[in-house]
Amino acid sequence: MTIQKENFFHKVYAIVRQIPEGRVSTYGAIGKNLGSAKSARMVGWALNNCPSDVPAHRVVNQKGLLTGKIHFEGINLMQQLLENEGLVIENNQIIDLEKYLWEPSCFTQ
DNA sequence: CTGTTGACTGTCG
């Protein structure tokens, strides 16, 4: 891959873009892929500048909680988008997270 | 340059 020492954000964007529909990823998984699971904060920061090309609504915390929804214009938007992809959200939390969880290292799709 | 903040996670008690 032509992926090289790109900016931290670029890596996050690249990974999030690879998230297939109906699947979700976690900050820890992405951060770990970047080199450190503790860099999950940077993932959130990067997504704070999330371009329209990045489905940030597919990125949730380890608990499957839609912590990022607060940054969305619509509080229900993130949940609505996930539900639209076949996911089940309840109380701002993803049901059967393991079932829909997708890891950057798992390109098996 | 220094300090604070941020869509988090892991470890310790």
Next chain:
DNA sequence: GCGACAGCCAACA
């Protein structure tokens, strides 16, 4: 299982 602290890196004041 839950609360508190530490670690991680980058941007902003």
